[in-house]
Amino acid sequence: MLSNLVIFILAAFIGFEVISKVPQTLHTPLMSGTNAISGITIVGALVATGMIESPWAKWIGFAALIVATINVVGGFLVTDRMLQMFKPKRRDSKEPSSNAA
Amino acid sequence: MxxxxxxxxxxxxxxxxxxxxxxxxxxxxxxxxxxxxxxxxxxxxxxxxxxxxxxxxxxxxxxxxxxxxxxxxxxxVAMTSMPELVAVFNGFGGLASALVAGGEIARYLSVEPGGGAVAQVAQSMAALAPLDVPEAITVVLCILIGTITFSGSFVAFGKLGGHLSGNPVSFPGMRVLTVLAALGALGAGGYLIYGAGGSFEAMDMQAIMWGALALGFLSLVLGIFLVIPIGGADMPVVVALLNAYSGLAAAATGFMLDNTALIVSGALVGASGLILTSIMCEAMNRSLLNVLLGGFGGDNDGGGPAVEGARPDLTVQETSVEDVAIQLTYAEQVIVVPGYGMAVAQAQHQVRELSDMLQAQGVTVKYAIHPVAGRMPGHMNVLLAEADVPYDQLYEMDDINSEFGMTDVSLVIGANDVVNPSARTDKASPIYGMPILDVDRSGTVVVLKRSLRPGYSGIDNMLFYHDNTRMLFGDAKDSLAKLVAAVKNL
Structure with missing residues (x-):
């Protein structure tokens, strides 16, 4: 329990360090991406679904597995969909004198 | 292995x-x-x-x-609806954590007192240890945080998507009921922990079961009560906070299952959500407590006590599409300030078209993005990226504020409170102290707006009456399309 707490606190510090440097431009993908990561509960859901000794535990785990999978798959996909839209300046509009329009 | x-x-x-x-x-x-x-x-x-x-x-x-x-x-999902989707995913994350805790409880309930089913349990892959007090605490946290995240997120989803009223919902005695639900949840959690014990014989299965069920129900109610009094304008903060909760729920699940992957990921997500929450609060100059107590800001334009043109003693200067087109074309630098009104009008593509044409004429075009532009952190950036605006033209508030003094024309499209100079000058204003984009320091400010109605906060915007401000009334998409045509004809 105590060593878990150590891991938790250290991971939180790493999170603060890494995420405070994410620019505002990417805050929405950051949220949906971290959201997908919080779907890591899927691991717990798998453990619960494997509980053969109790049908209740198994079916509750099954429900958890579905919602966690929605979270993981949907989260990563929608983040990817957003990130592919972010493009740097196109070459033709870089020079103010060009007549791209 | x-x-x-x-x-x-x-x-x-x-x-x-x-x-x-x-x-x-x-x-x-x-x-x-x-x-x-x-x-x-x-x-x-x-x-x-x-x-x-x-x-x-x-x-x-x-x-x-x-x-x-x-x-x-x-x-x-449409990019404008991204906040709703993130809210739903948050909710599912929380629900998954609560369900996994429920699964753990169900395992204990399948153990008969006296050890009847223990032999059967032993066949299972994950051996079942008695639920001791520390573990019971993690189970309680898991159900509590997970379920609050779930119901709170779905209320936020309803408010963001317009399925529920975006106005702060409140009724007499609401605060009292919220406190009662919170106390009840604590009591139920305590009852569950009371049922824990060092051995299967010492565990009180009835207490564990009823404690867990009551805790789940009260947490569900609590999540609804906590989010429903918060106004639509504050939803970005709430979504960010629920994001943090979903991480904490995952971490609690990790403590419960003694699983480091869940603990580390949960901590990362929790940190991320908390950072975003504090950024949003700072950008609105409000404390988190102030947001959570609710009652601020309705959902729609004019949700406050506002009347059209709240200052009849002052006049605004209207301008025409042709005049704006000339000003823009002869400018050296133009800064576009998009607000959620632009997204609602779906005018991003027209904005990009206009800025492309201006750039072709040698005008430098930059976009100034306020942290609370849009309905979730960074939302405006995604909407502009969707319209093919290159991300290196998007500037954060702190990076661009010094540039307004050197800017010929600022084009304010569907933004209001984030450019209200009262935040800088008027100590009596409810938004005093909120960091804003200093558009009023540019040569000319052109405001594209439907009418003189105030924004979310229902506060009149003195910017509209400034000497260097010109109002271009009408639908943003329509006005921009006309501007594009006018620039083309010059």
Missing amino acids: QNIILLAYLGAAVLFILGMKRLQSPATARTGNRLAAIGMLIAVAATLLQQRILSPVEMIGGFVVGAAVGMLLARR
């Missing part, structure tokens, strides 16, 4: 961190997201390996159903 799985979890955690690190630049962000997805795959594969496939049909079925729904949601 156990070591391999632990190493796999460590690998997954490292990939999550590296993935988030790559989100520090739009150029590397996409590979970062993929790294995180690979990390998730490794964590899932390791877990399957550890559990062996005990019930393959259910597991595959769960994966297929969940993946199909997730894919459908991710593909279908």
Whole structure:
């Protein structure tokens, strides 16, 4: 329990360090991406679904597995969909004198 | 075997961190997201390996159903509705944590007092240890945070999507009921913990079951009560906060299952959500407590006590499309200030078209993005990216504020409170102290707006009456299309 707490606190510090440097431009993908990561509960859901000794535990785990999978798959996909839209300046509009329009 | 799985979890955690690190630049962000997805795959594969496939049909079925729904949601969602989708995903994350805790409880309930089913339990892969007090505390936290995240997120979803009123909902005695629900949840959690014990004989199964059920129900109610009094304008903060909760719920699940992958990921997500929450609060100059107590800001334009043109003693200067077109074309630098009104009018593409034409004429065009532009952190940036605006033309408030003094024309499109100079000057204003974009310092400010109605906060905007401000009334999309045509004809 105590060593878990150590891991938790250290991971939180790493999170603060890494995420405070994410620019505002990417805050929405950051949220949906971290959201997908919080779907890591899927691991717990798998453990619960494997509980053969109790049908209740198994079916509750099954429900958890579905919602966690929605979270993981949907989260990563929608983040990817957003990130592919972010493009740097196109070459033709870089020079103010060009007549791209 | 156990070591391999632990190493796999460590690998997954490292990939999550590296993935988030790559989100520090739009150029590397996409590979970062993929790294995180690979990390998730490794964590899932390791877990399957550890559990062996005990019930393959259910597991595959769960994966297929969940993946199909997730894919459908991710593909279908419009970028303007991104806040709703994130809220829903948050909710599912919380629900999953609460359900996993429920599954743990169900396992204990299948153990008969006196050890009747213990032999059967021993056959199971994960041996069941008695629920002692520390573990019971993690179960309580898991149900509490997970369920609040779930119901709170769905209320936020309803408010963001317009299914529920965006106005702060309140009724007499609401605060009292909220406090009662919170106390009740604590009591139920305490009852569950009271049922815990060092051995199966010492455990009170009835207390554990009823404690868990009551806790789940009261947390559900509590989540609704906590979010429903908060106004639509504050939803970005709430969504960010619920994001943090979903991380904490995952971490609590990790403590419960003694699983480091969940603890590390949960901590990362919790940190991320808290950072975003504090950024949003700072950008609105409000404390988190002030947001959570609610009652501020309605959902629609004019939700406050406002009347049209609240200052009849002052006059605004109207301008025409032709005049604006000339001003823009002869400017050296133009800064576009988009607000949510632009997104509502779906005018992003016209904005980009106009800025492309101006750039072709040699005008420097920049976009100034206020942190609370849009309905979630960074929302405006995604909407502009969708309209093909290159991300290196988007500037954050602190980077661009010094440039307004050197700017010929600022084009304010559907933004209001974030450019209200009263925030700087008028100590009596409710938004005094909120950091704003200093558009009033530019040569000319052109405000594209439907009418003189105030924004979310219902506060009149003195910017509209300034000497260097010109109002271009009308639908933003319509006005911009006309501007594009006018610039073309010059």
